[in-house]
Amino acid sequence: MKVKLLATLRNITDCNELELEVENIQEVVEKLIELYGEEMKTELLESDQLDETITILVNGRNMLYLNGLKTKLKHNDIVTIFPQVAGG
Template identity: 30%
Template sequence: MSIKVKFYSLFKINLKSSGKEYQIDDEITVTDLISMLDDDYDGYFSHKLLDAGEIAPGSIILINGENVIHIDGLDSKIRDGDTITLFPPSAGG
């Protein structure tokens, strides 16, 4: 099974990548995906996306265009063929 992870904004710039594809054996959670990304990017994603084990304010995690905070948060299921889109927290005016 295959999933696509797309990086946007500073993720794309800092990592010099627009995303990554993973082969998974079974459905996983958003928490599992962040752990997989951390393994590949030296803990970068949990540091940027999480705060005290929760989604950091301003971080956006989408599964097939739907924000995970409207599904099951970090426990949201990721399945074969899903596209996960990640935006880092942003600020400014």
């Protein structure tokens, strides 16, 4: 399944897209931290929970309105992950 990373997450990985073999969103988060280390962990987690400023979409739908971190993934799904940005 395809994972698209935007904004600061793209800067950490030096790529905007990667392929992962995982079963759910929780495993996507864990795999990204495993692959990219402490910097990715700092961006994605707050006190070992998904940071509330991180948005995760599955095929354009917010995972919060699906099954959260337990949302099951299929091989042809597209997961997009990005931090919320605020302007002023």
